[in-house]
Amino acid sequence: MAVTATPSNLRKQPASQQKVDNIIQPFLHKDFDPADYLNSALPALSTTVTPAQSVQHGRTVPLPELNAQLQTVLSQVNAQMTRWSNTLTQLTDEIIRCGGRLAYEVEVLRGDTTGLTDVLDNRLRKEIELLAPRHDALNGEHLENEVVTSSPHEELPKPTSAADEPEYLNQLRTLTAVRSRLDAVIQVFGDAMAWPLAPSEIGAMVGLPIPLLPLAHQYVKTGSLQALATPNKPANGADLPILRHQDQDLYYREHGDRYGIGYYGHRPMPVVAASLGRTPTHVDEKHMPSRLDFTAEDFKPAWEASKKLLPVLREAEITDGFNGIFSFTPDGGPIVGQHPTLDGFYVAEAVWVTHSAGVAKALAELLTTGRSEVDLADCDLARFEEVQLAPAYVSETSQQNFVEVYDILHPMQPRESPRNLRVSPFHARQQELGAVFVESRAWERPQWFEANAELLQDLPAQWRPVSRDVWSARFHSPISAVEAWKTRTAVAMYDMTPLKRLEVFGPGAANLLQRLTTSDILKHPDQATYTLMLDNGGGILGDVIVARLEPDSFHVG
Structure with missing residues (x-):
């Protein structure tokens, strides 16, 4: 029940005081206080739990005071629960990191074990045979029940002491013990290493977030086309250049006497890489984890557009189709390079097949010489801010990059979503001044201020910007020239919040x-x-x- 207080001069009085029930008379008094009335009318409340404690303290607690104490206790409990939750989260993260690191170490040990196996089996076989036990030594019980006879003149072999053994025998025993221990470790953890892991999961093993999203990409092949058939043409050969239908998100290439058609115009279809299962024993173009079931309904618009563009396809049929996998990142670029803090851990992900040879060469140069001939700064693993590593951010921006992959975008066109993730303390004032913002590394950064438009009339001729055509004039304002003029000739203030310091x-x-x-x-x-x-x-x-x-x-x- 909600109680609202009304000023005494506005409270409606009954037409006749005699007709008012005596029970409600106290409520009509101008000095009526609901809290005082409840404290006086209801049984006294106490913070004590037992009668003995009530007698010991000997006092009652008014409702407002009890409420205040209760809120204090609840705040303390909530704070403690928050601390426990944070501690639990930290412990969980630590367990995950340790588990991933252990799996990584196991894989390293696996390689070391393979090397030891080669040494033990191929290089030291003769020495190992010296350590191999005799057949009769394997059955101690049989030897105890067997009478050993020898000629009186036959000299029994003297036991060999540890001091008389060659050093390499001790080393072999150590290697054998190490190998046995490694085999036991791999027996426990090896099965887990056999499953395919997504790049993000492998990165988690070494504390490296890898912001990418695998997405399905459709590709089909037509049946045989007489127009493409030429003598001695290889099954996958091509005589014509690759054709791109930019407006319909389509591209075409030859596969012998058939056409291959790739399509980006369908809805984004994210793929959970860890759900792809084991890699099959036999792998070919039709049997691999990255070949998903074809969703024909998504390809219908592409097939109709293709038949309009290429009349030869109007009598053709689709004989093979699949949904492949292509990884996208928040900025649409690949991720290539070494872990920022872990030597020897390299990544090359979200790479177009047309770029694969160049990326392979650059990565080989990194591995062998420490530096690529091609500048890989735009591909650096550490180029993303922490907020850009959040799964929700990676998912939304990567799907948008998939949608726009064939779109012609202006280089200054700002991102529409997500926005306002990071703003400076001056953001409200910048809005008041008519700031036009662009998003950079999840920061909102002003490009110019409409409040400075009135200075255009004072702009000297030598500072006036050149005229622009319709395309280059997009996402641009001559106000930028005014602000540059004032920066050079007077005083200007810049917000440096988004820049690292x-x-x-x-x-x-x-x-x-x-x-x-x-x-x-x-x-x-x-x-x-x-x-x-x-x-x-x-x-x-x-x-x-x-x-x-x-x-x-x-x-x-």
Whole structure:
């Protein structure tokens, strides 16, 4: 029941006081207080649990006070439950990390065991035979019941002491014990390693989130076409170039006397890679985990569009079709390179088949020389912010990239969703000034402010931007030129919140930054230096501004 208080001068009075029941008279009084009335009319409440405790404390607790105490207790319980929940989550994450790491170590041990097997079986066979027990030594009970006879003049063999044994025999015993232990470990964990794991799950073993989403991609082959049949043409050969039907998300290529048709216009169909099961013993183009059942209904629009584009297909039929698997990332690019903190762990994922040879060459160069001839900065594993690694973000953005894979997008076209995931403390004020935002690494960053439009009339001729056609004028405003003019000739304020900043301080900070950058940063405090940071091969990792705050304190942004 809800009780609302009404000012006494607005409270409706009964037409006749004599007609009002005496029971409700107290409620009509102008000084009536519901809380005081309940405390006086109801039995007293106590915080005690037992009668003995009630007598000991000897007091009752009003309802408001009891409510306050209850809220305090509930807050304490809730805080404790939150701490326990966080602790449980941390322990769970630690167990998952340890389990993944153990599986990784087991796989390393598996390789070591294979190497030991080769040494034991092929290189040290003769030495191993020296350790092999005799047949009669395998049955101690039989020897105990057997009478040993010998000639009085026959000299019994003397037992060999450990000191007389060659060192390599001790090493062999150690190797045998190690191999036995490794076999036991692999027996326990080996079955789990035989299952195919998604890249994200393999990355989790070494603490590396891999933001990608496998999606189904349709591909079909037609029956034999007389128009494509030529003498001595290989079964998978092609004489014509690949054809792309951009507006319908289609592409075509020859397979001998048949056409192959790929289609991106269907709905996004995410695939759970871990559900694909074991890799079959026999693998070919029609038997592999990445070949999923064909969903013919999704391909119908593509088939109709293909028959309109290529008349030769109007009498043809689809004889083979499947849903393949193609991984997409939040920004649509591949993921290539080494784990940021674990040497020897490399990733090459979300790679188009047309790029595969180049990626293979670049990765081989990384593995052998430590540096690729092709700049892989845009493919770097660590290019995504933490918020961009969230499964929901990866799923939505990757599916959108699949939908737009054949679309002609303006390079400055902003993402429509998800947005407003990360905003600066000045976001509200920027909105008031008419900021036009773009999304960058999940941050909302203003491109220009409509509040500065009135300055266009004062813009000097030498600062006026060149005229643009309709396409290049999209997602652009001449206000940007005004803001650049004022930045150079007056004063401007920029929001640097989305940019990473590092504080480097302590003994040796100056020498460290002097060694890592290309400019002289040993300036007086309160001075800044624009400089570059390079890799071991002289390639540019990034441009930074190093500000010296104190002799041993620097701000890098």
